[in-house]
Amino acid sequence: MDLALLRTFVTVHRAGSFTRAAALLGLSQPAVTSQIRTLERQLGRPLFLRRARGVTPTTIGDELAHKAAPHLDALMEIAETGPDEESSMRTLHLAGPPEFTAERALPALTALTGQDGHGYALRASFGTADEVLEGLAAGHHDLAITTARPRGALLTATPLCDEEHVLVAGERWAARLGLGGLGPGELGPRSFGRGGLGRGGALPLENLPVVEVHETLPFVSRYWAAVFDARPAASGAVIVPDLRAVLACAASGAGLAVLPRYLCADALKRGDVLALLEPPVPPLRTYFLVVRTGTPAMPHIARAHEWLLRAAAEWS
Numbered sequence: 593m594d595l596a597l598l599r600t601f602v603t604v605h606r607a608g609s610f611t612r613a614a615a616l617l618g619l620s621q622p623a624v625t626s627q628i629r630t631l632e633r634q635l636g637r638p639l640f641l642r643r644a645r646g647v648t649p650t651t652i653g654d655e656l657a658h659k660a661a662p663h664l665d666a667l668m669e670i671a672e673t674g675p676d677e678e679s680s681m682r683t684l685h686l687a688g689p690p691e692f693t694a695e696r697a698l699p700a701l702t703a704l705t706g707q708d709g710h711g712y713a714l715r716a717s718f719g720t721a722d723e724v725l726e727g728l729a730a731g732h733h734d735l736a737i738t739t740a741r742p743r744g745a746l747l748t749a750t751p752l753c754d755e756e757h758v759l760v761a762g763e764r765w766a767a768r769l770g771l772g773g774l775g776p777g778e779l780g781p782r783s784f785g786r787g788g789l790g791r792g793g794a795l796p797l798e799n800l801p802v803v804e805v806h807e808t809l810p811f812v813s814r815y816w817a818a819v820f821d822a823r824p825a826a827s828g829a830v831i832v833p834d835l836r837a838v839l840a841c842a843a844s845g846a847g848l849a850v851l852p853r854y855l856c857a858d859a860l861k862r863g864d865v866l867a868l869l870e871p872p873v874p875p876l877r878t879y880f881l882v883v884r885t886g887t888p889a890m891p892h893i894a895r896a897h898e899w900l901l902r903a904a905a906e907w908s
Contacts (some may be wrong), residue, residue, distance in 0.1 A: 593632065595667075598660050600627040601639060605657040606729040606746065606884075609646035616730060622850040658745045663884020672777065682892040683713040686735030687724035691835040691855060692755075697737055700903035701896060713894050728882060734893050735900075738824040748888075749880040750897075753904040755852040757815055757875040765801075769868065801829030801847030803838045811850040820876035839865070850878075854907065865880040 604624065614621045618863040632639050639653035649657065688697060693716060705711045717724070717733065721740035728736040729746060741749050761769070802812055807828055816824045829847045832838060839856055842849040843864040859865050881900055888894045 593631075595664070597627050597631045597634075599657040600624055600658055600662055600663055601631055602661045603655075603731070604628060604640065605649055605653060605661075606649065606731060606875050607646075608648075608726075608729075612646075612730065618761040627882050641644055653769075656747065658885065661746065661884065665884065665887050665890070671787075673869065684735065684736070684892055685715045685717070685733045687727055687733040688721060689720075689724075689739070690718040693737060695855060696903075696907065697900060699898055701725060704899055712896075714719075725882065728884060730803070734883070734890075735896055738880055739877055741880055742882055746885055748885045750901065752879040752881040752900065753907050754876045754878050755854060757811065757877065758853050758856060758860075759815060759819075759850055759868045760839075760842055760856055761848045761861070761868055762843050762865055763846045763847060763907065764864070766868060796833065800826045802826045803830045803832070803834050803841045803847045803849040804828045805831070805835060805838060807831055812848075812855055814877075816848040816873050818873075819869070819871045840900045860902050902904050 595817040600613065600617060600619075603616050604610060607613040607616060610621050610624050610628070614624045614839070617624065635652070635656075636731055637652045638888065639656065640647040640649055671775050684701070684873055686693065686701070688695065698714070698716060701714060705714050717727065720729065724736040724775065725740065725742050725747065728734050737752065741806050760863070795826055802809060804812055805812070809824060809826070809828060810826050812826065816822050826848075830838075830841045832841065835851060835855055839851055841847070841858060842851070849865075853860075856865060860867060881897060883893060883897065
């Protein structure tokens with residue numbers, strides 16, 4: 593079986609499209625289509641089902657990708673570095689959500705970018721869970737950090753850590769709501785519910801300004817569902833696609849926000865924002881460390897993978 597055909601097949605499988613695979617390989621789309629048809633004729637089985645948007649692998653296609661991809665990645669590793677270049681600096685491509693990657697993952701990995709010939713160069717990309725997983729599958733990244741566990745056998749996910757979500761606000765809103773430091777014993781439907789917020793429900797929930805990363809209020813909605821078993825009726829006062837900016841806006845008095853505790857821990861200590869509630873079971877979100885199946889055999893990926901897991905064990 594021609595290795596060039598297998599490489600094209602694995603690229604199509606990861607990209608989910610002949611067009612995207614052609615761009616990644618530097619080939620024309622007809623050339624990619626021809627190579628896949630040649631491989632299918634050799635195997636006597638279809639490898640992909642053609643769809644309106646891209647292609648979907650058949651069962652045989654998934655099985656072949658699972659078997660071939662790790663070995664092709666290993667061969668590419670040898671081709672790129674050479675058998676005697678283990679000490680040369682490699683480049684690690686990491687992708688993940690901007691805040692977590694910037695605040696936790698990158699500081700943990702920069703210790704590995706040593707100048708002793710045994711470190712590696714580091715390149716980071718930010719994106720949504722779907723974006724980083726798609727980029728990882730297509731070979732653009734070596735490691736991905738995401739809150740979505742990938743499906744299928746092509747990607748392997750390892751739980752990295754859990755983050756606790758906290759409902760916070762600046763001092764002005766905390767005082768108006770009368771909720772600063774509200775303990776679990778005081779938490780109830782009269783304190784926080786669909787129709788009202790604050791002791792006695794004095795301030796209607798519909799009137800509360802919220803600072804969020806998207807119009808759909810993903811963090812606030814997840815918190816409300818977990819803590820109050822309800823949907824928030826509030827609307828976003830400030831929408832900004834970065835949790836660090838959400839924190840800054842909440843601290844300045846723009847409204848309530850739900851934030852990861854690691855991100856707002858220092859602001860809580862300084863009193864820039866106050867935790868409005870301390871529910872008995874705080875909402876959690878799990879992060880996963882994801883690689884293409886087989887690539888942890890590559891030394892620079894295995895080292896970064898192990899280093900991140902070790903660092904996550906110390907994150908509180």
